[in-house]
Amino acid sequence: MRLPLRFGCAALAALLLMTGCYAVTLDRDLNLTPEMLAQRQVQTRRFDTADEQRILKTCAALLQDTGFNIDESETRLGILTASKERDATDPVQWAVFLTAAIFLGVPIPPDKDQVMKAFVTTRPVGAEGRQVAVRVVFERAVYDTDGRLTKIEPLTEPRMYQTFFEKLSKALFLEAHDF
Amino acid sequence: MTSDRLKQTLPLVFSLLFLVASCATTHDRLLDMETSQVQLRSIQSRAFDTTDKEKTMRAIIATLQDLGFMLDRADYTLGVVTASKARGDSYQMQAPAALRITVTVRPRGEKQLLVRASAEYLRSPVTEAKPYQNFFNSLEKAMFLEAHQVD
Numbered sequence: 001m002r003l004p005l006r007f008g009c010a011a012l013a014a015l016l017l018m019t020g021c022y023a024v025t026l027d028r029d030l031n032l033t034p035e036m037l038a039q040r041q042v043q044t045r046r047f048d049t050a051d052e053q054r055i056l057k058t059c060a061a062l063l064q065d066t067g068f069n070i071d072e073s074e075t076r077l078g079i080l081t082a083s084k085e086r087d088a089t090d091p092v093q094w095a096v097f098l099t100a101a102i103f104l105g106v107p108i109p110p111d112k113d114q115v116m117k118a119f120v121t122t123r124p125v126g127a128e129g130r131q132v133a134v135r136v137v138f139e140r141a142v143y144d145t146d147g148r149l150t151k152i153e154p155l156t157e158p159r160m161y162q163t164f165f166e167k168l169s170k171a172l173f174l175e176a177h178d179f
Numbered sequence: 180m181t182s183d184r185l186k187q188t189l190p191l192v193f194s195l196l197f198l199v200a201s202c203a204t205t206h207d208r209l210l211d212m213e214t215s216q217v218q219l220r221s222i223q224s225r226a227f228d229t230t231d232k233e234k235t236m237r238a239i240i241a242t243l244q245d246l247g248f249m250l251d252r253a254d255y256t257l258g259v260v261t262a263s264k265a266r267g268d269s270y271q272m273q274a275p276a277a278l279r280i281t282v283t284v285r286p287r288g289e290k291q292l293l294v295r296a297s298a299e300y301l302r303s304p305v306t307e308a309k310p311y312q313n314f315f316n317s318l319e320k321a322m323f324l325e326a327h328q329v330d
Contacts, residue, residue, distance in 0.1 A: 023267040024277035026300055029246065030313040032320065036245050076255040077236055119249050123237055137244060141265075151268040154247060 042158050044135040045165045047172065052078055052122050055132050058171050059120050066167075068118055078122035088114035088142050109144035116140045116155075136164055222308045224295045225315045225326035226287050232258060235292050238321040239282050246317060248280070258284040277301060280314070293329065294318070 047055060059080055060070060068082035088111040097110040119137045138155040229235060232255075239260055240253065248262035263279040280298040287293035296314055298305040305311070315326045 024264055024300075026278070026305065026307070026310045029264060029278055030298075030310050030317065032242075032245055032317045036247065039247075040245055072250060072252055074253045074255055076233065077240060077253055079240060079250060079253050081250050117249055119244065121237075121240060121244055123241070135241075135244060137247075137249070139249060152265045154266075 039137075039154075039156065040135065042156075042161050043137055044133055045168075046125060046131045046133050047169075048130070049132055049172075050124070050130055052124055052132050055122050055134060055172070056080060056120075058168065059122070059134065059136075062164075062168055062171050063118055063120070068116075080120040081118065082120075083115055083117045085113060085115050088112060088140075109146045109148070109150075111142045111150060112145045112147075113143045114140045115143075134165075134168065136161065219306060220295070221328070221330055222306070222311055223297055224293055224329050225318075226291045226293050226329050227322060227324050227326060228290060229292055229322075229324060230286070230290060232284055232286075232292060235284050235294065235322065236260060239284070239294065239318060242314075242318045242321045243280070243282075245321070246314075248278075251279075287329075291327075294326075 049055065053075060056073075056075060056078060060073070060082075063070065063080070063082045067086075068084045070080065070082050072081045073079060090111055093110045097108055101107045117139050121135050123133050125131050125133045138160060139153065140155060141152045142150050144150045227235060236253070236255065236258065240250065240262075243250065243260070243262045246264070247266075248264045251261040251263055253260045259281065260283075261279070261281045263277075265277040267277070278298065278300050280296055282294060282296045285293055285295075294315075296311055298310060298314075300310075319326050
């Protein structure tokens, strides 16, 4: 009777840990797929300005406001990358960890820290470059309580990108009107 | 007596030395010389009919972003872009940056730019043609230009 329970727990833990992850392969990861292009839609907004540099400056300020440190930038190419370290403790994972440790005697170290990265690009678009397209990509790397890297995943939730662009619009509006 | 022992151990010492010598040394790895340089350069390079370096570099960066890479470095003056991509969980995680690529842009004659990409996958150089072919196919779409094979 005890065995099925064990298997159930193990399967549940494995499921929780493995959802939505895949490893990078040479065959797949240098090919454009429709999913990648769909991501581009979610991660891009156009702004009515010809001033690409101003947008980039505002992005830098916005990232700083949200606790990011700027890692790399090249104004001439419209690039900005930033990162921050944050806590990654997940109550559900701790529950699984405790269950696994008590019933199976298998400690699966839960997540502790994460490094969140942002990669912003800007480019002039539209007729005579009257608009600037801004694209931002977020991803995170998670480390467990032993300091081991446990996962690297893209952050794909559309809400995150919506919030970023709402904040960016607001910041651009505020700047333009010099409050 | 001693010379007998020497005779016995000598082959062993030599075979050990041979084994050590046949291993890749730091020198070999630093200046990787596994494939023919000329052949590799041709696999990794394409020429585009444009002289617009900025536009080309922007297209490279946009392509890498489309492919899910995170940018590590970019320098307009040097014409260099480095980006990496890693995905996975603890069961698959072999190296923090699973796929890393450096792309350089430089003039080729009066009317062309030469784009060269070199990739590293799980701590080894990528020497097969297919991954580069895939990358340049993706780049062509962002450039709206045909990538020409060079010798």
